[in-house]
Amino acid sequence: MVETRRIALAQIAPRLGALDQNLGRHHELIDAARAAGADLVVFPELGLTGYQLQDLAAEVAMRLDDPRLATLAGRTRGLSAVVSFVEESADHRLFIAAALLEDGELRHIHRKLFLPTYGLFDERRFFAAGDVLRATPSRLGVGVGLAVCEDFWHLPVAELLALDGAQILINVSSSPGRDLAATNEVGLGTATSWRTIMRTFAQLTTSFVVFVNRVGVEESISFWGGSEVIGPTGELVFGAPLFDEGLFVGDIVLDDIRRERIALPLLRDERPELLGRELARVIAERAGLAPDSTAEPGSQDGLDVAPELPPGRPIGFASPPDPLRRRRRAAGPRSVKPA
Amino acid sequence: MPAAVRVRADGSPLFDLPPELSIDTDVARRVIGEFIRGQLRQAGFERAVLGLSGGVDSGLVAFLVAEAIGPERLHCVLLPYRTSSPASRSDAESVVAVLGCSSELVNVSPMVDGYFGPGGGTDAAGPGGAAVDALRRGNFTARMRMAVLYDRSVTWGGLVVGTGNKTESLIGYTTLFGDSACAFNPIGDLYKSQVRQLAAAIGVPEPVITKAPSADLWPGQTDEGDAGFSYPQLDRLLFWRIDKRRSVEEVVAMGFDPAFVARVDRMIAGAEFKRQVPPIAKLGPRTAGVDYLYPRRRPGSTRS
Numbered sequence: 158m159v160e161t162r163r164i165a166l167a168q169i170a171p172r173l174g175a176l177d178q179n180l181g182r183h184h185e186l187i188d189a190a191r192a193a194g195a196d197l198v199v200f201p202e203l204g205l206t207g208y209q210l211q212d213l214a215a216e217v218a219m220r221l222d223d224p225r226l227a228t229l230a231g232r233t234r235g236l237s238a239v240v241s242f243v244e245e246s247a248d249h250r251l252f253i254a255a256a257l258l259e260d261g262e263l264r265h266i267h268r269k270l271f272l273p274t275y276g277l278f279d280e281r282r283f284f285a286a287g288d289v290l291r292a293t294p295s296r297l298g299v300g301v302g303l304a305v306c307e308d309f310w311h312l313p314v315a316e317l318l319a320l321d322g323a324q325i326l327i328n329v330s331s332s333p334g335r336d337l338a339a340t341n342e343v344g345l346g347t348a349t350s351w352r353t354i355m356r357t358f359a360q361l362t363t364s365f366v367v368f369v370n371r372v373g374v375e376e377s378i379s380f381w382g383g384s385e386v387i388g389p390t391g392e393l394v395f396g397a398p399l400f401d402e403g404l405f406v407g408d409i410v411l412d413d414i415r416r417e418r419i420a421l422p423l424l425r426d427e428r429p430e431l432l433g434r435e436l437a438r439v440i441a442e443r444a445g446l447a448p449d450s451t452a453e454p455g456s457q458d459g460l461d462v463a464p465e466l467p468p469g470r471p472i473g474f475a476s477p478p479d480p481l482r483r484r485r486r487a488a489g490p491r492s493v494k495p496a
Numbered sequence: 497m498p499a500a501v502r503v504r505a506d507g508s509p510l511f512d513l514p515p516e517l518s519i520d521t522d523v524a525r526r527v528i529g530e531f532i533r534g535q536l537r538q539a540g541f542e543r544a545v546l547g548l549s550g551g552v553d554s555g556l557v558a559f560l561v562a563e564a565i566g567p568e569r570l571h572c573v574l575l576p577y578r579t580s581s582p583a584s585r586s587d588a589e590s591v592v593a594v595l596g597c598s599s600e601l602v603n604v605s606p607m608v609d610g611y612f613g614p615g616g617g618t619d620a621a622g623p624g625g626a627a628v629d630a631l632r633r634g635n636f637t638a639r640m641r642m643a644v645l646y647d648r649s650v651t652w653g654g655l656v657v658g659t660g661n662k663t664e665s666l667i668g669y670t671t672l673f674g675d676s677a678c679a680f681n682p683i684g685d686l687y688k689s690q691v692r693q694l695a696a697a698i699g700v701p702e703p704v705i706t707k708a709p710s711a712d713l714w715p716g717q718t719d720e721g722d723a724g725f726s727y728p729q730l731d732r733l734l735f736w737r738i739d740k741r742r743s744v745e746e747v748v749a750m751g752f753d754p755a756f757v758a759r760v761d762r763m764i765a766g767a768e769f770k771r772q773v774p775p776i777a778k779l780g781p782r783t784a785g786v787d788y789l790y791p792r793r794r795p796g797s798t799r800s
Contacts, residue, residue: 173538174794257602334527344520374534376791377502379527398528 160296160411165190165198166384168397170373173207176217180225184242186404190452193406195298197237199208202306205242208331214283217246221266237296239303239369243284244268250285254288254327255303255325257293265293267303271311277333278379280307290314291319299324299411300316306330315450319362320429324414326358330370334399343399345438348383360391363417363424365409372402379471389417410443429445442492454457456496502696510706510727511692513601516734519690521697525563532564535680536655538792540799543654547645547675548591548599549712550571553683554659555704556695557593561657562684563698567597571652575641578605582714590701596653607640608633634713637676642650646677655679663688663727666734667760668767669711669719676770688732724754733760 167186171179183200190198199374202208206217219226219242229240237259243311244254253269266365268287272280293301302318302325309328318326336346343349351368359366365388372382385396386407395407418424443449449456502510517631524528536542544561548554561570572595579642585601592599612633645656656679662685670676683691688709695705709719709727718728733752736742737760744761773785782788 172795173791178786209791213790213794268644309504324777337524339518339520340522344523374531374538379534399523400530 159317160298161327162196162411163194163406163408164365164367164386165193165195165362165406166367166369166386167198167404168206168369168372168382168384168402169202169204170199170371170380171201171204171368172208173209173375174213174217175218176206177256179485181227183229184232187236187238189404190238190406191236193404195236195406195446197239198404199239199329199367199369201245201369202241202255202331202379204371205240208371208380209378211245211279214230214243214251215245218251220241220245220247221263224459226256226263228348231261234261238322239329239338241305241329246285251283252287253280253284253305254287255305255327257295257303259296259302264295265291265303267291267305269308270314271307273307273310275484278307290317290321292318292323294324298327299414301325301327303334309358315358315364315366316427318422320427323362324366324411325365325367325409327367328355328369330368331380332370333378333463345381348381348399351383352385353401355385355387356391356393359387359389361423363421364414365389365394372400372406373495379479389414404438405437406468408480435450449470497556502702510583510702511614511689512726513693513730515688515729517687517728517731519686519693521694523607524686524690524694525698528560529564531680532561532657532682532721536565538798539679541653541655541734542545543569543571543652545571545573545645545648545652545654546657546658547641547792549575549659550587550591550704550710551622551707551709552691553661553688553693553698553706555587555700556691556698557657557683558591558595558597559698559700560694562597567595568593569654570597571648571654572597572599572646573645574601575600575644576601577602577608577637579646579714581715582679582691582708583707584710584712587701587704587707591704594701595698595706597654598795600648602644604640604644605656608637611636630714634711635671635674636715642672642674642677649679650749654697657682658684660684661688661691663731663734664684664719665771666729666738666767667723667763668770669723670767670770672770687734688727689731730760737761738764 168456169182169186183205185199210217237257239255239257241253241255244252246252250489255267256263257265268289268300270287270290272284272286274281289336292300295301299488300322301322302321304314304318304326306328316324332347332351334347337344338346341349355366357370367386369384372379373380381399382401383399384405386394386409390395394409397405429472442449452461455463504510515706538543542551544565546554546557546561548558552714558570558572574585576585607668649656658676658681659680661683664670665684686694710717711719733747733756736747736750744757747757775785776785778786
């Protein structure tokens, strides 16, 4: 029997700062998704509050024991929902959070790890960054991994979630559309970049990627939608149009994960111990707790290459010297240092 | 896919569009349409008003607003001064005729001449007397037009829509609290060449697109004559310097004249103040724009 799951992409335009109104919309769409036979309905980043909150963030924040969240969770009997809001911790930090609600309960919370604070973004000014990245079991029958927008612009996130057991990676976004050039595939540079990332992450983790991006306008910014589900082969399963608000439903075949992971066992061949070892080394070196073993002596921080080539041993190995490297160096230009 | 290019009868393009500036006009219309509707909705308005000069910038904005909310919700105000070109007025009227929107004509000459005195710049009766040059008069005229538009904003019950483009904003070819004053601006991130491209795509009458851009502050004046360079040339330079963050050395290596680059850089830096909200002396614990940071529109700020 072919195992399928029906996914509903809630590509909505939240009203900025209007928590009650947005909660109402979530209740309606969870019901609509259930009526459409969906197993999972996904809402965009900060779908309960809107994005450009600035000082409003504290005013719309909810604790995890907030009765409004419990009521919303109560609406999810018989299906899974991913919703996003401003979470206030007990020590009064504000996080951009995504929550997995299932069968009436809050099952998992992901706090946005990477807060863009450059260009048109100013998130770190108003929010704290999460410290935990974990996959979670779900009633969908496979592990899922939650990520929020910018989290997907950092390579290790998808890999860690997949290694931790996620077979469906869910990214919820409030991505502002920009770079409006005729040379891009859909006329919008942002959409092209995102599509490249989602296909790459889906293929390299041989997992489903569910991307839900909001629509609507806040201040100068227009959010472009274009929510999509990408299969483990990196191919589009189904998607929503750019800029249109709506609930978009499609099916995924879970067997596609097994098929692809056997045909292309990339995840089997991942080397987390290698990654961990080399990362531990780089962390120590960047903290100044160990000398930079891959840099030439006298090099500037982060450049690894010295202005002048010093004589001596090849970089990163005690012995024996690499004859090829020596020859290449000897042939290159060299300045003479006064003694 | 690049949009089809509108051409003249002889097959030549209507205007010069540098390839790197070409945009997807369908996406632009979609984004701008949502932007216009969003700005009005968040402010609690259903209507819009704008000053229609007969040029391509305000002509395009009129078309975009009409497309976004319907021409019946748009009011265009023609604001000629007595030296304004008659062609400007007929071009503006052609836009109104195509759109079928509401319009009116307000002659700003009595307001301007009432202050400076009649007789052009040579009349000694008004403030400054004979020293009243075209620039002072032009700036004053732009601010009188602003005053009319904000008054009509009340009578029409609509927000004032800005019509300034990115090129003129960057080089400072605007009047502070004059033509740059607005509730929101749908085309302020489009270079002049892109304004023309979008205007052609949305159906702005051809003469409005192809005529020489002019502030129409005195007879025969043209933007390009004032500045001494062409818009496509200037747009390309601004695109590479600002949007693509290329250094002076890099754009000179691309073939831009070093003197031209230096002059434009000075114009951009000299106009920084026109693009920003005036600073408030920081004294209290929470200061607007500094550490009191709210969205312009939030729950409770909608006009009721």
